[in-house]
Amino acid sequence: MSAPRAKPHPVAGPGPLLEAVPFACAAYADKDGALVAANQRFLDAFSALPEHVRRDALLAALHADAVGADAPPQEVHTPHSGRWYALHWGKAEHDGQALSVLTAVDISERIEALDSRKSQQEKLLFTSRMMSVGEMAATLAHELNQPLAAIMNYLNGSLRLVGQAGGSAQVSPAKLEHALTAARTQAEHASAVIARVREFVRAREPKRSEQDVSVMAATVMELLRLEAERLQLRIDVLLAPSLPPVYADRVMIEQVLLNLTKNAIEAMREVPAAQRELRIEGRVNLDDEVEVRVADRGAGLTSAQQGQLFSPFFTTKNDGLGIGLAICRSIIEYHKGRLFFEPREGGGSIFGFTLPRFGER
Ligand code: ADP
Numbered sequence: 001m002s003a004p005r006a007k008p009h010p011v012a013g014p015g016p017l018l019e020a021v022p023f024a025c026a027a028y029a030d031k032d033g034a035l036v037a038a039n040q041r042f043l044d045a046f047s048a049l050p051e052h053v054r055r056d057a058l059l060a061a062l063h064a065d066a067v068g069a070d071a072p073p074q075e076v077h078t079p080h081s082g083r084w085y086a087l088h089w090g091k092a093e094h095d096g097q098a099l100s101v102l103t104a105v106d107i108s109e110r111i112e113a114l115d116s117r118k119s120q121q122e123k124l125l126f127t128s129r130m131m132s133v134g135e136m137a138a139t140l141a142h143e144l145n146q147p148l149a150a151i152m153n154y155l156n157g158s159l160r161l162v163g164q165a166g167g168s169a170q171v172s173p174a175k176l177e178h179a180l181t182a183a184r185t186q187a188e189h190a191s192a193v194i195a196r197v198r199e200f201v202r203a204r205e206p207k208r209s210e211q212d213v214s215v216m217a218a219t220v221m222e223l224l225r226l227e228a229e230r231l232q233l234r235i236d237v238l239l240a241p242s243l244p245p246v247y248a249d250r251v252m253i254e255q256v257l258l259n260l261t262k263n264a265i266e267a268m269r270e271v272p273a274a275q276r277e278l279r280i281e282g283r284v285n286l287d288d289e290v291e292v293r294v295a296d297r298g299a300g301l302t303s304a305q306q307g308q309l310f311s312p313f314f315t316t317k318n319d320g321l322g323i324g325l326a327i328c329r330s331i332i333e334y335h336k337g338r339l340f341f342e343p344r345e346g347g348g349s350i351f352g353f354t355l356p357r358f359g360e361r
Pocket of ligand 1: 259263264267296298299300301305309314315316317319320321322323324325326349351
């Protein structure tokens with residue numbers, strides 16, 4: 001008995017040629033958009049859609065546009081099979097007939113891998129925010145204690161004034177108003193601190209908009225101020241008012257600045273206090289991006305360490321997790337920027353990143 005013959009090709013034309021293409025492939029006549037030939041892979045992927053026999057009907061079913069031969073591939077989702085394809089178009093001629101040749105590359109695995117990496121990254125980001133906040137809790141308790149103690153002082157003073165008025169002396173409304181206004185200012189400060197922290201820990205979809213680097217840096221400095229004071233560390237924030245705004249998610253970039261600044265502070269724990277100098281600077285680089293640099297006077301990095309710096313779980317700290325820089329890098333790359341390291345002249349490290357300018361994204 002002879003071997004079963006391959007199913008005859010359903011349409012005449014350059015079918016056998018298409019069979020050699022390792023992707024789903026079909027040719028449509030330019031004159032009327034009818035299917036002229038298709039390989040088996042194409043039929044397996046699309047023949048369940050009755051629209052596959054006409055070019056425009058198929059594109060409509062896939063929510064795709066008819067794009068030209070030199071246009072980038074379009075990614076479409078097939079509702080009947082749940083798979084993702086990248087559609088490429090080419091031009092060909094067969095027997096005097098002008099054809100549009102469609103190649104559909106199955107990219108489902110790449111899309112699924114991207115999706116799961118994205119949700120993993122979101123989880124990591126959230127965990128790291130929670131950890132940073134956990135570490136900051138002691139600092140914040142201290143930070144909130146100060147306005148609360150001040151509020152108590154002003155209120156005690158006010159009560160004393162009222163108490164005196166109950167006796168013989170007249171209460172001075174100006175004095176009372178001054179003390180109560182001062183108490184209210186302190187309470188507003190405390191509630192602003194809490195509001196910022198709440199905003200900081202909320203994991204959410206990235207939202208990019210016009211942002212000012214110096215405002216984001218100020219938020220981060222506020223969170224690290226006490227730690228810096230404790231270490232007698234000098235911080236110079238050199239961000240000129242002329243630095244153009246960036247197109248960024250504020251909370252994410254604050255997270256990056258916080259990680260880089262915390263690392264810089266930690267790197268300087270062991271150096272003499274007089275050398276502990278942290279500098280944050282910004283400029284527009286030659287590629288017309290905004291570049292922010294966090295420079296420290298710590299011990300710097302060996303070349304072996306530099307090679308592994310951005311790999312997840314690389315850490316030289318006993319209590320380190322080694323995910324901070326990896327997260328920073330994915331945040332910056334999400335923003336189409338670049339995270340980089342370079343040694344600082346005179347000793348120490350510089351960690352920097354670039355961000356697109358607002359309006360030039
Ligand atoms: P972690 O701080 O938990 O170790 P990171 O990903 O933030 O995780 O940093 C990874 C490693 O990179 C650190 O353990 C340290 O060895 C090195 N590193 C990061 N920032 C600096 C810096 N400013 N100076 C020296 N080494 C640094």
